[in-house]
Amino acid sequence: MANADWKTYKPLLLPNIKNLHEIDVYEKNGGYKALRTVLENKDSKWTKENVTNEVKSAGLRGRGGAGFNTGLKWSFMPKPDGGPRYIAANGDESEPGTFKDRQIFEYNPHLFIEGALIAAYAMSITSVYVYIRGEYNSWIQKLQKAVDDAYKKGYIGKNVLGSGMDIDLYVHKGAGAYICGEESSLMESLEGKRAYPRIKPPFPAQRGIWGRPTTINNIETLSNVPLIINNGASWYSSMGAEKHPGPVLYGLSGHINKPGVYEFTTGMLITDLLNEVAGGMRNGKKLKALVPGGSSTPILRADQIDGVRMDAESLRQVGSMMGTAGMLFLDEDTDIVDFLWRITHFYHHESCGQCTPCREGTGWLEKLLLKIKNGEGEIRDLDILLDLCTQMEGRTVCALADAAAWPVRYTITRFREEFESRCKNTIFATA
Amino acid sequence: MEIAFDKNDLNEIEKIKAKYPTNMAAVMAVLWYAQEKFGHLETEAQNLVAHSLDLPEAHVYGVASFYTQYFKKKKGKYVFDVCTCFSCQVCGGYDILHYLEEKLGIKAGETTEDGLFSIEEAECLGACGYAPVMQITNDIYVNHLTRDKVDKVIDGLREGKMPEFESIPLPQHQTEEN
Numbered sequence: 001m002a003n004a005d006w007k008t009y010k011p012l013l014l015p016n017i018k019n020l021h022e023i024d025v026y027e028k029n030g031g032y033k034a035l036r037t038v039l040e041n042k043d044s045k046w047t048k049e050n051v052t053n054e055v056k057s058a059g060l061r062g063r064g065g066a067g068f069n070t071g072l073k074w075s076f077m078p079k080p081d082g083g084p085r086y087i088a089a090n091g092d093e094s095e096p097g098t099f100k101d102r103q104i105f106e107y108n109p110h111l112f113i114e115g116a117l118i119a120a121y122a123m124s125i126t127s128v129y130v131y132i133r134g135e136y137n138s139w140i141q142k143l144q145k146a147v148d149d150a151y152k153k154g155y156i157g158k159n160v161l162g163s164g165m166d167i168d169l170y171v172h173k174g175a176g177a178y179i180c181g182e183e184s185s186l187m188e189s190l191e192g193k194r195a196y197p198r199i200k201p202p203f204p205a206q207r208g209i210w211g212r213p214t215t216i217n218n219i220e221t222l223s224n225v226p227l228i229i230n231n232g233a234s235w236y237s238s239m240g241a242e243k244h245p246g247p248v249l250y251g252l253s254g255h256i257n258k259p260g261v262y263e264f265t266t267g268m269l270i271t272d273l274l275n276e277v278a279g280g281m282r283n284g285k286k287l288k289a290l291v292p293g294g295s296s297t298p299i300l301r302a303d304q305i306d307g308v309r310m311d312a313e314s315l316r317q318v319g320s321m322m323g324t325a326g327m328l329f330l331d332e333d334t335d336i337v338d339f340l341w342r343i344t345h346f347y348h349h350e351s352c353g354q355c356t357p358c359r360e361g362t363g364w365l366e367k368l369l370l371k372i373k374n375g376e377g378e379i380r381d382l383d384i385l386l387d388l389c390t391q392m393e394g395r396t397v398c399a400l401a402d403a404a405a406w407p408v409r410y411t412i413t414r415f416r417e418e419f420e421s422r423c424k425n426t427i428f429a430t431a
Numbered sequence: 432m433e434i435a436f437d438k439n440d441l442n443e444i445e446k447i448k449a450k451y452p453t454n455m456a457a458v459m460a461v462l463w464y465a466q467e468k469f470g471h472l473e474t475e476a477q478n479l480v481a482h483s484l485d486l487p488e489a490h491v492y493g494v495a496s497f498y499t500q501y502f503k504k505k506k507g508k509y510v511f512d513v514c515t516c517f518s519c520q521v522c523g524g525y526d527i528l529h530y531l532e533e534k535l536g537i538k539a540g541e542t543t544e545d546g547l548f549s550i551e552e553a554e555c556l557g558a559c560g561y562a563p564v565m566q567i568t569n570d571i572y573v574n575h576l577t578r579d580k581v582d583k584v585i586d587g588l589r590e591g592k593m594p595e596f597e598s599i600p601l602p603q604h605q606t607e608e609n
């Protein structure tokens with residue numbers, strides 16, 4: 001097992017070094033070495049193409065939810081034409097159950113900045129915008145302080161470390177809209193508009209912010225880049241799950257003894273995370289269900305998690321997804337109907353309203369679940385809900401409709417008896 | 432009430448504009464700036480933002496109304512955004528919300544008569560491991576809420592004391608000392 005030795009794992013993204021958020025401490029601990037290395041480009045080892053290829057062959061996959069190969073994404077950027085090109089770093093972090101990127105802003109902001117700058121070098125980009133959800137005001141200030149310090153030391157700004165490259169990095173504060181975590185919506189928001197997702201294609205690499213080539217990466221994803229440069233792709237890809245390697249921040253929450261953000265490699269057994277890392281369920285209760293990667297990832301019943309690992313492939317086999325690795329554990333007393341209703345309320349509230357199936361569909365999901373929760377539901381409502389999901393999935397500009405439909409589809413399918421027991425008997429019930 | 436940006440404000444707005452290639456892109460940051468200054472963003476303040484960026488008023492209204500953190504109406508001096516979403520829901524977020532409602536004698540979405548407190552039910556605030564959580568006036572997070580903690584926060588705010596930022600140590604940093 002690639003990660004059988006997780007008990008001795010030493011965090012790399014959030015290492016246990018006091019005051020690492022301070023630039024001097026970061027530098028003393030090898031910080032900005034990777035950036036220096038690539039900018040120096042000794043013996044042409046670190047050409048822009050080589051940096052991208054190294055990240056690609058390391059197998060780093062996006063940590064924001066979709067899990068796409070990061071280096072491959074970078075390679076989609078067209079050749080520079082002299083006009084502006086952008087990175088938009090996605091720190092919107094608003095998928096319920098997710099609270100990992102804020103730890104990077106708080107404990108290791110320079111690692112992220114360094115990763116973003118290396119990405120900027122690799123893609124010939126001169127402006128990086130970091131989009132952070134408005135609620136994270138405290139963490140925005142922390143990152144801004146780190147950015148200011150990095151400017152002062154010449155890591156950002158004109159002629160970075162004497163390389164001749166100019167790179168600017170701006171922190172952009174959101175204002176409370178889940179949809180801004182969707183990459184095309186994030187770009188609209190950056191442009192100062194209502195955050196309505198865009199139709200793809202064109203993809204951001206072709207036409208991104210202000211119509212120019214743009215790459216959007218998650219904060220945690222970019223924070224992995226200096227590790228890859230310093231230690232090499234094969235070192236990186238040997239960590240954790242073969243097809244989804246590297247360190248990852250697991251956000252554990254819910255009815256467990258020791259919630260919090262933990263760093264291990266990918267491919268951790270869910271049972272290890274629950275029983276050993278999180279100290280088991282609170283008050284000696286039994287596990288009822290787990291949502292493994294944020295609210296939109298399909299829920300798993302307690303009897304589905306044995307032997308399942310936290311990586312894209314292992315979770316797919318059991319009918320779920322890695323998402324953001326924001327794991328919510330629910331105990332046996334959880335009212336699953338009430339729980340699902342609250343999720344539908346969230347998506348109804350956060351639907352941007354652009355596409356009819358989502359704007360109307362999320363509302364109907366919520367209404368029907370409220371009806372069932374209040375004991376007014378009928379068994380046929382469950383099938384109407386599933387039918388609604390089918391009418392929403394894949395029929396909208398962005399994936400919010402899918403994200404809203406999946407929890408409904410899988411929670412009803414995997415806990416059908418509990419939903420039925422809350423419904424009134426109807427003439428359809430005995431059919 | 433007549434509201435306006437003074438010279439210093441206009442300087443700050445210029446600095447914001449310099450971060451972006453278009454004036455339009457500065458709208459969110461300038462709306463934040465105006466909300467800091469005026470406390471909330473009624474139509475007059477939105478229009479002021481529009482004029483300062485040379486944008487149509489309707490565009491700025493469109494943006495302001497899209498994002499929940501912009502206060503389109505006057506709210507209390509302290510706004511409690513109580514998270515009841517997902518992890519907070521299953522860890523007692525609603526108990527905290529209802530306790531606050533009872534204590535202040537108002538419902539979510541309302542403001543106390545003295546104009547001091549508003550309560551809002553918030554969607555996921557991104558503090559799931561520290562549930563239940565609330566945020567005070569778009570700023571400080573208060574984690575691991577209990578009724579006691581709510582009482583203390585309110586007593587403090589009545590004396591004008593905002594709780595301080597609480598840094599929650601990472602569990603792996605607590606176990607092994609360096």
